[in-house]
Amino acid sequence: MPKITVDSFPPSDGHKLRLFLNLGPDIRKKEEFHVPLLESFSKDRAAEKEVITNLTLSGDDAPAPGTEPVLFLARLEGKPAARAAAFLRNPGPNTESNPVCSLAFFEGVNDRRVFDALIKKITEWSQSRGLKRIVGPWDPSPAGKLGCLTNDPKTPPTVLLPHHPRYYWALFAGYGFSPQKDHLCYSITRDRLQESRTFNRLLDRGGRAPASSPGLAVRRIDLGQLDREVPLLLHLMKESSQDSWGLSSWTLPELQFLFSRHRKLIDPDLIRILEDEGEPVGCILSLPDSNPQRFEALKYHRPFQAIALYGKKGEIDRLRIFAFSLRRSHTNLPILGYLIRDFLAVALDKGFDTAEISPIPDSFENPKKLERLLEAKLYRTYRTYQLEITDR
Secondary structure, rough: OOEEEEEEEEOOOHHHHHHHHHHHHHHOOOHHHOOOOOOHHHHHHHHHHHHHHHHOOOOOOOOOOOOOOOOEEEEOOOEEEEEEEEEEEEOOOOOOOOOEEEEEEEEEEOOHHHHHHHHHHHHHHHHHHHOOEEEEOOOOOOOOEEEEOOOOOOOOOOOOEEEOOOOHHHHHHHHHOEEEEEEEEEEEHHHHHHHHHHHHHHHOOOOOOOOOOOOEEEOOOOHHHHHHHHHHHHHHHHHHHHHHHOOOOOOHHHHHHHHOOOOOOOHHOEEEEEEOEEEEEEEEEEEOOOHHHHHHHHHHOOOOHHHHHHOOOOHHEEEEEEEEOOHHHHOHHHHHHEEEHHHHHHHHOOOOOOEEEEEOOOOOHHHHHHHHHHOOOOEEEOOOOOEOOOOO
16 A cells, blocks of 8 residues: 655745645646746645734734644655645625635645545544534635536646646545535627627726716726725725635735845736725736746747747737726626726727636626626636545
8 A cells, every 4th residue: 555644734834835735737737727936826836825824913803813824745655646725714794604624725636545644633633622513625815716627628728727637626526525605707709898888888888887876986096006005905805805716815015025036017008996085995916827838838849939928928919807896885787887898998999809807706796787788708717626524
């Protein structure tokens, strides 16, 4: 029998944390659509370290004493083979009524024995803290990844929309996990928008604010004032984040890292801030998505072309809308339509043909209306799983 061991340790253990972080890229190299250099934010070692490290920060977003995350690393014959973090996730809006163990940052080889040993250790950790359920894969931040992709991907991963090996869902189901929730992502295309009568009526309004909120105006982000703008965006996103997919909020260092990491790709016109009588009340954050073109370049052995695409915003026709927030006081369809019209008019004018959007916060009056407004089509489904551990 092969020897399988599982270590548990805090994120402050630098040597083991490096082993933990290095395991992910080794597994993902085998993915069909693997794209180096610009993968999902959660699939970058430096970014992932930023997310994990910020779980232990002091301040409003810090975990309560005794609930700090623990990292687990399973080894097969001494070599890292699977990993996960476990932390206590307190209840929030639209989430479980009792604290649960969140299974985060999972990656692993296709080996049932390794997976079972890892989950057994996490179950013991959860039971020692009186938890009755494990939910995952469920990273603690919108900067992480949520669930396992259930669709066969037709495009490469992108910002905050990662891919996973196809065997992940089988590992969870085989252990006894049951589906907990499906998290939906949508695609928008230029052709479908142009055929939408509802959207065209919005365009015909021009820049006029709805009669119910005449003080609305939209501006772009000021990249020269990021010290002011990034905390403002964070403040706007916090209220919607827990309603988006039951997530906790971004932290300031995570959002700062995102802006510094992708500075070459950021187009200030594509990060919009909605104000009402000068008071910020909403925002949309997006990045040009070069991964499909980069994948094609690498597929045909043109690495220099793939690298060059990273800084050439004008040659990219795909957009990733990864944050979409309105204050609760402004989550009605006329205001939503006003913000969407402004953003998409800019995106269409810049030549983008396709956009991926998620998550759509549940706090909106009726997300289905938004789908119809944008002629949005279901694009990807990410599934989280749950395991009852009271009888184990």
